[in-house]
Amino acid sequence: MTSAWKTVWLKELKDAIRDRRSVMAAMSYAFFGPMLMAVAFFAVVNQATSKSDLEVSLTGAEYAPELVRHLQQNGIVAHEDPEQASIELTIPEDYQEKLASAEPITIIIRADYSERKGSDARRRVESAINGYNRIVAGARLMMRGVSPEVMQAITPARQDTATKESRAALIMGTVMVFVIMSVFFAGMNVAIDTSAGERERNSLEFLLAQPLTSADLVLGKAFTASTFAMLGGVLTLAMIPLVFMFVPLEKLGIDVSFSFLTQATLALVLLPVALFASFLQLLVSFLAKSFKEAQTYITFVMFAPMTVVFVLEFTRFSHPALAYLPITSQHQALLGSINGEPVSALPLLIGGVSTLIVAAILAFVVQWKLKSEKVVFGL
Amino acid sequence: MIEVNDLKKSYQDVQALNGLTFSASDNEITGLLGPNGAGKTTCLRSLYGLIHPDQGEALIDGVAAQKEPLTVRKQIGIFPDKFGLYERLTPREHIAYIAELHGLKGEQQQRNVESVIKSLGMEDIADRKTQGFSQGQRMKVALAQAIVHQPKNLILDEPSRGLDVMSTRILRELMFQLKEEGRCILFSSHVMQEVAALCDRVVIMVKGQVVANDSPQALCEQTGESSFEEAFVKLIGTDEGIV
Numbered sequence: 001m002t003s004a005w006k007t008v009w010l011k012e013l014k015d016a017i018r019d020r021r022s023v024m025a026a027m028s029y030a031f032f033g034p035m036l037m038a039v040a041f042f043a044v045v046n047q048a049t050s051k052s053d054l055e056v057s058l059t060g061a062e063y064a065p066e067l068v069r070h071l072q073q074n075g076i077v078a079h080e081d082p083e084q085a086s087i088e089l090t091i092p093e094d095y096q097e098k099l100a101s102a103e104p105i106t107i108i109i110r111a112d113y114s115e116r117k118g119s120d121a122r123r124r125v126e127s128a129i130n131g132y133n134r135i136v137a138g139a140r141l142m143m144r145g146v147s148p149e150v151m152q153a154i155t156p157a158r159q160d161t162a163t164k165e166s167r168a169a170l171i172m173g174t175v176m177v178f179v180i181m182s183v184f185f186a187g188m189n190v191a192i193d194t195s196a197g198e199r200e201r202n203s204l205e206f207l208l209a210q211p212l213t214s215a216d217l218v219l220g221k222a223f224t225a226s227t228f229a230m231l232g233g234v235l236t237l238a239m240i241p242l243v244f245m246f247v248p249l250e251k252l253g254i255d256v257s258f259s260f261l262t263q264a265t266l267a268l269v270l271l272p273v274a275l276f277a278s279f280l281q282l283l284v285s286f287l288a289k290s291f292k293e294a295q296t297y298i299t300f301v302m303f304a305p306m307t308v309v310f311v312l313e314f315t316r317f318s319h320p321a322l323a324y325l326p327i328t329s330q331h332q333a334l335l336g337s338i339n340g341e342p343v344s345a346l347p348l349l350i351g352g353v354s355t356l357i358v359a360a361i362l363a364f365v366v367q368w369k370l371k372s373e374k375v376v377f378g379l
Numbered sequence: 380m381i382e383v384n385d386l387k388k389s390y391q392d393v394q395a396l397n398g399l400t401f402s403a404s405d406n407e408i409t410g411l412l413g414p415n416g417a418g419k420t421t422c423l424r425s426l427y428g429l430i431h432p433d434q435g436e437a438l439i440d441g442v443a444a445q446k447e448p449l450t451v452r453k454q455i456g457i458f459p460d461k462f463g464l465y466e467r468l469t470p471r472e473h474i475a476y477i478a479e480l481h482g483l484k485g486e487q488q489q490r491n492v493e494s495v496i497k498s499l500g501m502e503d504i505a506d507r508k509t510q511g512f513s514q515g516q517r518m519k520v521a522l523a524q525a526i527v528h529q530p531k532n533l534i535l536d537e538p539s540r541g542l543d544v545m546s547t548r549i550l551r552e553l554m555f556q557l558k559e560e561g562r563c564i565l566f567s568s569h570v571m572q573e574v575a576a577l578c579d580r581v582v583i584m585v586k587g588q589v590v591a592n593d594s595p596q597a598l599c600e601q602t603g604e605s606s607f608e609e610a611f612v613k614l615i616g617t618d619e620g621i622v
Binding site for chain 2: 004007008011014015018019198201202203205206208209210211212213373376
């Protein structure tokens with residue numbers, strides 16, 4: 001192998017950079033991902049922090065003004081149009097009588113209990129009524145000279161061990177999926193153009209007839225695509241802290257800190273992924289018969305690693321081997337960097353090497369395929 | 380020096396090359412003629428090692444293209460059947476790219492690129508992006524790429540298609556000049572007048588086999604025809620396939 005790969009790399013880079021659309025496509029993805037997440041988080045933050053009033057249909061409110069006031073303090077109010085409320089509260093006519101004689105009062109909470117969406121609302125109503133129950137019962141015990149504390153034999157105490165970082169990890173994990181995705185997508189256009197595109201514009205035959213090994217050719221082309229992939233990945237990494245400056249994550253008790261050093265390390269971790277993605281894309285597009293076909297196939301092929309990452313992200317499946325495998329090891333490294341449990345160097349190294357090995361195998365297959373007439377002439 | 384020995388190549392049920400044997404010597408222009416589908420392009424492709432023949436060998440300066448494709452490719456300049464340009468690069472960048480792949484660097488590279496641009500008369504288009512180039516302009520870029528490294532052997536697949544009169548003249552001059560420099564030129568063509576005017580030797584092939592191999596004059600005498608076109612038709616044994 002000579003330095004011919006460098007010649008190919010530089011030429012392809014020059015060519016790709018002049019292709020404005022390709023550059024825009026690569027970079028827009030890097031912007032688009034974090035932006036989308038930011039918008040989503042904005043909604044999550046708003047929903048989680050503002051508890052809006054719960055509107056119920058209230059009948060018999062006039063029999064128990066004190067209870068109604070208590071409910072109001074807990075954000076439960078009567079709906080102006082009782083027909084529209086999904087929860088129906090009925091206070092019995094003999095409320096005051098029974099209260100006076102200390103008999104149990106039944107308040108009916110009528111709702112469709114199979115409906116999942118309203119389970120929070122139903123719980124809120126029940127706990128508000130339970131709360132009022134405790135107040136009244138406590139008052140009664142006091143009047144009889146008994147401390148209300150006798151009613152509390154055991155109290156569960158909740159201690160939240162979630163750190164700010166681990167709470168952040170829950171949300172940021174999704175963002176990190178975007179980082180890996182942008183590595184896969186940013187170089188895609190270039191990879192197709194430099195392989196299937198090259199063949200379609202009939203310049204592949206001439207290029208292969210030049211005195212350079214197909215390994216040199218493949219390396220040069222893959223490095224071009226990887227350069228774009230890395231650019232996309234780095235840009236996404238850089239965008240994350242920028243975008244999250246505008247999202248009031250601190251309201252959720254989430255602290256997103258992302259030092260420059262962390263970002264640089266993560267970029268390094270992504271490098272093998274970029275190479276892996278580029279070789280995979282080159283292989284697929286050389287095997288396709290045309291540019292169009294290549295685009296279709298690549299979209300399918302890209303689903304595979306993405307699915308792995310998404311499934312891991314959402315099922316929270318974990319296994320020690322994941323720290324060493326391609327893609328998943330980098331995903332773990334990305335996650336580790338934000339939930340305050342940095343992945344140690346060894347698995348990171350092994351993960352990087354295993355990714356590089358897979359990339360090398362792909363590279364070998366591509367250059368071998370380029371020696372076949374079928375692939376070169378698109379037969 | 381280009382030698383082809385008993386070359387055989389078949390695609391599924393088509394026998395593209397069927398024991399093709401001929402040679403093209405240095406200091407000569409050799410024309411490769413034949414009706415469409417005679418196997419000309421397949422033959423040329425096996426010369427630079429992109430097609431692996433089922434049998435036989437193609438030698439460039441005594442080196443087999445199948446065994447040492449890189450050595451062979453250094454010795455040849457190629458003008459392929461299909462060539463595409465990179466729309467976003469200029470002709471100068473195209474030519475320099477190929478020169479660099481052939482190991483030319485720095486000043487040497489610049490000198491070669493400059494001289495080939497000049498000899499093909501393409502100074503006016505050398506620094507424009509090739510997007511929107513006419514067929515003739517594209518051909519010139521491809522030709523420049525074929526000769527920038529001053530190869531000992533030139534393989535041209537229909538180099539004159541789409542060229543205007545002036546460019547055809549430039550091409551003709553260029554070929555004569557390269558021949559004078561002692562290079563070996565092998566080119567395929569469908570233009571009979573051009574072949575008759577340019578070639579020292581004509582190889583006519585039909586269905587993957589050589590049917591005639593001599594100078595244009597000798598072929599005319601052999602068939603008893605006054606024009607080379609008539610001689611060609613007689614030699615391929617049919618009047619089909621002439622474009």
